[in-house]
Amino acid sequence: MNTDNLSDIISAARAVLDEKYKAREVALAHGRALTRTCANAIRAMHRGEYDVARESLDGARGEAAQVAEALRPHPDLFFAGYVQDAHKELAEAESLLALLTGGPLPTPESLEIAPAAFLNGLAEAASEGRRHCLDCLRRGDTERAQTVLAAMDDILSILVTVDYPDAVTSGLRRTCDALRAVVERTRGDVTLAVVQSRLLSALPALPASALGAAAGDDAEE
Numbered sequence: 753m754n755t756d757n758l759s760d761i762i763s764a765a766r767a768v769l770d771e772k773y774k775a776r777e778v779a780l781a782h783g784r785a786l787t788r789t790c791a792n793a794i795r796a797m798h799r800g801e802y803d804v805a806r807e808s809l810d811g812a813r814g815e816a817a818q819v820a821e822a823l824r825p826h827p828d829l830f831f832a833g834y835v836q837d838a839h840k841e842l843a844e845a846e847s848l849l850a851l852l853t854g855g856p857l858p859t860p861e862s863l864e865i866a867p868a869a870f871l872n873g874l875a876e877a878a879s880e881g882r883r884h885c886l887d888c889l890r891r892g893d894t895e896r897a898q899t900v901l902a903a904m905d906d907i908l909s910i911l912v913t914v915d916y917p918d919a920v921t922s923g924l925r926r927t928c929d930a931l932r933a934v935v936e937r938t939r940g941d942v943t944l945a946v947v948q949s950r951l952l953s954a955l956p957a958l959p960a961s962a963l964g965a966a967a968g969d970d971a972e973e
Contacts (some may be wrong), residue, residue, distance in 0.1 A: 776829055778822040783838035786815040790845040797845075797852055798883060805849055812842055813863070820864055831866065836922060839865035843873025848880050851903055868922040871914060875927045878907040882938045889945045897942050904935050 793808035816839065823830045843865060846858040860870040881904045888897040911928050918925060 772826050772829065775822045775826050776832075779819045779829060779832075779835060782815045782819045782822070783834055786812050786819065786838045787841045789815060790841040793845045794848060794880065797848055798887070802849065802853055805845075809842075809845055809849065812845065816842055816864065836866065836869045839863070839869035840873040840876065840922075843870045844876040844880065845873075847874045847877035851877055851881055851900065852884060868920065868924065871911060871924050872922055872927050874907060875911055875924070875931045878904045879931050879934045882934050885938050885942060889941060892949070894942065894946050894949050897945065901935070901938055901942050904931075904938065908932060908935050 789808050789812040793805040793812065796802070796805040796808060819835060819838065820830070823835070829835065842863055843858070843860075846863060849855065850857045857874070858870075860867045863870065881900050885897040885900050885904075888894070888900070908928065908931050911924065911931070914921060914924060916924075
């Protein structure tokens, strides 16, 4: 074997890996910032500060664009777990804002992220809808809670039809299983609140004699 060109091969490989390493470090930094910004946006949404959330998400989209630009020469890194996790957070926050404000859902293309990250983020957004439903129930707004629950159910119903191996969907099936449990718990909470609301509304319509008789029966027991 002639190894005269070995040093040149290693030098060329080192140059490529140096560039890849630098791109990875840039993507990691922007990915952490993206995740943090999305978390802040979600907190703002649950406080009803939708304008603040929208401003945060505009910043998150900027971070996502910088990740994409840094990794453009290295498409293999674009699909690394840390990038896809950050993209999932962006999809979750954008989808939750649409869910709570009644706006149109974003698309993977509009966010410039992979479909698998988007679908998992959408499922996470539907799970976050439970917190909003419970906040509505505490305020006595059962109608709003039912509207959000219906949207959560719609998201679950369509996501379970995306039947591909976990390696293709990044574990979407498991995410949907978790979402199904959240939707069913929320359905139980909303149903109980609606029934209680109807009973309370019906009480004034009962004759005073009926209420008195019921009270007397309770006293005798």
